Amino acid sequence: MEIQEELMKRLADDEEEMIKIRRHLHAHPELSNQEKATHDYIKNFYQGLDCRVSDCGDSYGITVDIDSGKPGPKLALRADFDALGIQETNDLPFKSQNQGVMHACGHDAHTAYLLVLAKNLIALKDQLRGSIRIIHQPAEEKAPSGALSMIAGGVLDGVDNVIGMHVMSTMPLGAIGYHSGDSQTGRSNFTVKFIGKGGHGSMPQLSNDAIVAGCYFVTALQTIVSRRVEPAAHASITVGSFDGLGTSNAIKEAVTLKGDIRIMDEDTRTVIHDQLERLIKGTEAMFGVKAEYEIVKDVPVLYNDPAFTKQVVTGLKSVTIPEITQVTDFGPQDPSEDFSYYALKKSSTFLYVGCDVADGAVHPHHSPNFMLDERCMLIAAKAAGTAALQYLLRD
Structure with missing residues (x-):
């Protein structure tokens, strides 16, 4: 049996194991830089397997090295494993057991497919050339980035190229998406606290209402993209938190706002940062x-x-994998992804795996009812496994 066929069969046979792992992780999510139990679960999975497992970075990162013993290139495959501070509303038998924490972005599925793929690559390593480094990364969702910590810890030492994947609820099951060049937005964040003077609601002239200043700021903020950024550029600004809680008859002395910036090129980031600072100072003066x-x-x-x-894409298109119905350029994607740090260091590619569910409803990432079709994990494992085999066995 050719190694491609053998790997595909092994992965199909292990699909139930992927589902079991994913459901365990889904029921026990952990926030960024707090993933100790997940870290321990991943390390325990590799016990007894013929590979080298190491901690990496200053948090809970793990690397797994699979060495064929023969000369050749080194490919890294990366998956993240942190969850989000969201209360799950799905009614599932494996619903999150951790109050206020949820795998609302699919990182549980990423970890499940990569664990099972790694296990099978270890079993077949004598038929390979070169080596594979599996990267299990914490803290993708929150700065400081887990990718930065692992890079500082040497995760890319000796690595030639890196492949990452993300399940996408906005893409159909069976689809593998890709894009060349600038493919996901860069991100900035900001916090602004406006401090006025508190007082009684019946005597506003004796106070200075921070809520009014904050509301003006939020409204004026929208003009940065519409009037200061080139129309063809990709940019957005969101105020996601406005801390104005108080009583109905008291003028608020201070409010704190937190926001998010997304851009597709660094020049746009510079423009937005500059205009944001101008607007803050203008609000102070006004x-x-x-x-x-x-x-x-x-x-x-x-x-x-x-x-x-x-x-990678040419290789995927050259083989027949029944579960993969299309390999398509889906264009640039709006979310940000700290895989970008690896791509700054090594020639890399980040692929997307469709996981929309059959009920026809939209289950967005980072929402309390995020859901995925678990069949996407086998598709991800087969796609990443195929890419790895073709990479290591190419002439």
């Missing part, structure tokens, strides 16, 4: 409030190396 603020550059734009992406 309303006579004081502003304390922080603007933080976070994840860079994710750049998929065109040559390496073409190599």
Whole structure:
């Protein structure tokens, strides 16, 4: 049996194991940089397998090295495993047991498929050339990025290329998506605290209402993209938190706002940061409030190396995998992804695996009712496994 056929059969036989792992992780989610139990679960999975397992970075990162013993390139396959601070509303037998924490982005599925794929690559390693590094990464969802910590810890030492994948509830089951060049947005975040003077609601002239200043700021903020950013550029600004809680008859002395910036090129980031600072200072002057603020550059734009992406995609299209119904360029994606840090260091590509569910409803990522079709895990494992085999066995 050819190794491609053998790996595909092994993965199909292990689909129930992927589902079991995913459901365990889904029921026991952990926030970024708090994933100790998940870390221990992953390490325990590799006990007794012929590979080298190491902790990496200053959090809960893990690397697994699979060495064929023969010369050749080193490919890294990466999956993340942190969850989000969201209360799950799905009625599932494996619903989150951790109050206020949920796998609402599919990282449980990423970890499940990669564990089972790694197990089978270990079993077949004598038929390979070169080596594979499995990257189990914490803290994708929250800065400081788990990718940065692992890179500082040497995760990319000796690695030639990196492949990552993400399940996508907005793409049909059976689809593998890709894009070359700038493929996912870069991200910044900001916090602004406007400080006025509190007082009684019946005597506003004796106070200085921070809520009014904050509301003006939120409204004016929308003009940055509409009037200061080139129309063809990809940019968005969101205020996701406005801390104005108080009583109905008291004028609020201070409010804190937290926001999110997404861009597809660094020049746009510079424009938005500059205009945001101008607007903050303008709000100070207009309303006579004081502003304390922080603007933080976070994840860079994710750049998929065109040559390496073409190599991987061409390879996937050259084989028949019944579960994969299309391999399609879905264009740039709106979310950000800290895989971009790996792509800054090594020629990389990040693929998307459709996971929409059959009920026809929209189950968005980062929502309390996020859901995926668990069949996507076998598709992801087969796609990543095929890419790995073709990479290591190419002439």
